[in-house]
């Protein structure tokens with residue numbers, strides 16, 4: 001699939017970032033981890049969770065002894081929003097049409113870990129993101145087994161701990 005052209009349709013974020021950050025990891029993962037959107041580092045490097053949030057994620061994965069290469073890691077948005085602002089509903093919708101729905105359809109048989117409010121709402125279909133759903137597990141409207149956890153950025157802000165995330 002032409003990733004860039006597909007994502008570009010219906011969304012102008014690509015005009016203001018370095019490029020689409022595609023999912024990392026295998027096509028047959030044991031787990032899917034979904035964050036919000038690439039940050040500045042991810043935009044430059046072209047890989048999800050390559051910056052400080054990624055270090056927290058790597059620490060959590062190290063604690064449970066699961067290597068990144070077994071996990072598919074992606075974001076609700078493929079492009080970094082300017083100034084790290086929150087994704088907008090129209091951008092989330094455009095990305096879903098372009099490629100997220102295909103990821104959902106391809107990886108229905110493995111658990112999805114949703115990092116933070118945006119993923120909890122966009123993928124899990126649950127409102128009141130973190131406040132009402134943190135540490136909960138349920139079946140999403142698409143039939144995914146989803147698990148809601150804090151975003152690593154929240155751990156960097158001291159709202160939870162890496163070992164709790166790993167648990």
Ligand code: URA
Nearest residue numbers: 035036037048049053
């Ligand atoms: N935050 C996210 O949600 N995703 C990334 O890839 C990096 C930071």
